[in-house]
Amino acid sequence: MSVARGANLSFTRQTLAAWMGQAGTAVLRLLPAEMAHDVGMLLLERGLLDVLPAPYVEPLTAGLQVTLPGIGTLPHPLALAAGFDKNARAPRGFARMGFAMLEIGTVTPQPQPGNPKPRLFRQPGTRALINRMGFNSDGAAAVATRLAAHKWRFDQVPLGINCGKNKLTPQDRAASDYLQVMEAFKDLASYFVVNISSPNTPGLRELASPAFIHELADGIGAGLPKVWVKLDPDMARRDFQELVEVIAKRGFQGIIVSNTHRVTYPEVGGQSGHPLAAQATACLEWAHAVHQGDLPMIASGGVLTGADVYQKLIRGALAVQVYTALVYEGPWVIAKLLTELAAELRLRGVHHVQDVIGRYYQDG
Numbered sequence: 566m567s568v569a570r571g572a573n574l575s576f577t578r579q580t581l582a583a584w585m586g587q588a589g590t591a592v593l594r595l596l597p598a599e600m601a602h603d604v605g606m607l608l609l610e611r612g613l614l615d616v617l618p619a620p621y622v623e624p625l626t627a628g629l630q631v632t633l634p635g636i637g638t639l640p641h642p643l644a645l646a647a648g649f650d651k652n653a654r655a656p657r658g659f660a661r662m663g664f665a666m667l668e669i670g671t672v673t674p675q676p677q678p679g680n681p682k683p684r685l686f687r688q689p690g691t692r693a694l695i696n697r698m699g700f701n702s703d704g705a706a707a708v709a710t711r712l713a714a715h716k717w718r719f720d721q722v723p724l725g726i727n728c729g730k731n732k733l734t735p736q737d738r739a740a741s742d743y744l745q746v747m748e749a750f751k752d753l754a755s756y757f758v759v760n761i762s763s764p765n766t767p768g769l770r771e772l773a774s775p776a777f778i779h780e781l782a783d784g785i786g787a788g789l790p791k792v793w794v795k796l797d798p799d800m801a802r803r804d805f806q807e808l809v810e811v812i813a814k815r816g817f818q819g820i821i822v823s824n825t826h827r828v829t830y831p832e833v834g835g836q837s838g839h840p841l842a843a844q845a846t847a848c849l850e851w852a853h854a855v856h857q858g859d860l861p862m863i864a865s866g867g868v869l870t871g872a873d874v875y876q877k878l879i880r881g882a883l884a885v886q887v888y889t890a891l892v893y894e895g896p897w898v899i900a901k902l903l904t905e906l907a908a909e910l911r912l913r914g915v916h917h918v919q920d921v922i923g924r925y926y927q928d929g
């Protein structure tokens with residue numbers, strides 16, 4: 566009796582808190598997009614979720630455990646995509662929301678301001694965003710100091726560092742920028758990501774070439790099993806697949822598929838959210854055709870529902886990152902996606918998420 570009453574009370578508190586989370590997100594959406602992001606980050610940094618009941622995600626994770634080579638076992642496959650917390654300001658807040666893994670960055674070696682504002686735009690009709698942030702970063706030294714102060718429990722919530730190059734670094738010295746960021750975080754990251762796929766740094770996507778992958782691999786050497794490469798969805802299929810082949814051959818741990826796709830209307834920048842979903846999912850298939858399941862993949866791009874998560878997993882993703890869904894759904898997004906994912910699995914009589922990973926490619 567008392568257990569049931571306790572459960573009811575906690576259900577009511579959770580429902581109320583979820584409602585407050587949604588209301589708060591709706592209020593934030595009245596502000597210009599980047600200002601809303603800044604306010605949200607400030608609240609998280611100041612421990613907003615410490616005073617409100619945090620989403621109670623644990624009971625939603627039965628059967629959802631996944632293992633990522635080189636990183637570890639996560640209670641469920643949902644992770645924070647790069648770009649939301651570029652400067653490691655609020656990792657604790659994101660962990661309290663229920664994210665099983667976080668990606669900080671993109672971090673550049675030196676601080677830089679990014680592009681002039683406005684540079685972030687909502688497209689609510691299609692649940693999308695367009696951004697041309699241009700790697701606004703506090704720089705590797707400042708971000709590493711801030712992260713060290715968090716005394717992060719990497720075994721509880723793995724945390725990766727997404728690495729980029731400074732805008733003013735010439736292309737022929739780009740590899741050294743990535744290596745500098747990795748060096749700055751060598752004791753502060755569960756994994757690294759080489760970002761050669763953001764559309765808003767001039768020349769960055771030109772680095773998505775076999776020659777650059779070889780140069781980087783030579784520079785990283787023994788550290789390669791800790792490094793993932795994030796790819797762009799706008800490449801021609803042949804170029805994309807050639808790159809995946811080289812990444813696998815050189816011994817990188819895996820790939821993140823994909824970054825935003827480049828658009829020029831109604832704003833110039835990278836588009837994320839629902840309109841990206843099909844294209845990013847197709848890239849998982851392109852990659853799988855090359856490595857046949859031998860190269861670990863993390864999915865990113867247009868995940869707004871549990872059905873979207875499911876589609877990424879069956880195409881071979883071991884984990885799934887979200888960004889735009891958090892903007893539209895607010896702090897309860899992980900609880901929502903996990904509930905919906907569990908329903909997708911139930912619908913198919915599956916008890917464990919591991920059993921669906923890569924299923925799309927299996928006969929029968």
Ligand SMILES: Cc1cc2nc3c(=O)[nH]c(=O)nc-3n(C[C@H](O)[C@H](O)[C@H](O)COP(=O)(O)O)c2cc1C
Nearest residue numbers: 646647648670671696837838865866867887888889
């Ligand atoms: C405002 C904004 C900033 C981003 N910044 C970065 C970044 O710094 N580095 C990166 O690799 N990806 C960045 N991304 C891309 C996301 O990590 C993610 O790959 C992309 O948004 C697709 O996922 P989504 O559809 O769930 O948003 C950014 C995306 C947005 C919307």
